[in-house]
Amino acid sequence: MVLGIVSLVISLPSFGTLGITTAIIGLILGIIGRKNAKEAGALTGTATAGIILSIVGMVLSVIIIISIIAFIEQWDSYILEGFSQTFHKIRL
Numbered sequence: 001m002v003l004g005i006v007s008l009v010i011s012l013p014s015f016g017t018l019g020i021t022t023a024i025i026g027l028i029l030g031i032i033g034r035k036n037a038k039e040a041g042a043l044t045g046t047a048t049a050g051i052i053l054s055i056v057g058m059v060l061s062v063i064i065i066i067s068i069i070a071f072i073e074q075w076d077s078y079i080l081e082g083f084s085q086t087f088h089k090i091r092l
Contacts, residue, residue: 002026005053019061026054 006022030050037044 002050006057017061017065019057019064023054023058023061026050027058030054 006026030047034044034047034051037047
């Protein structure tokens with residue numbers, strides 16, 4: 001559960017990269033913890049919460065990464081268009 005929370009918290013400042021890493025690790029550990037808790041006959045609520053938070057952190061990280069890529073693509077085309085217009089004005 002802790003890694004699920006960590007993935008949610010560090011998704012924004014790390015631009016999604018560390019968030020997705022901790023979410024994957026948290027998901028794996030949550031699944032292992034849930035399996036071990038079931039075998040021991042213990043409650044699985046904490047492990048289930050960790051799995052859910054890890055999935056949410058992973059989805060949030062992917063959305064952030066896609067948004068950054070889209071922003072860079074738009075910015076790149078904006079800059080190239082601006083340079084070509086400026087260069088065209090200078091040549092005339």
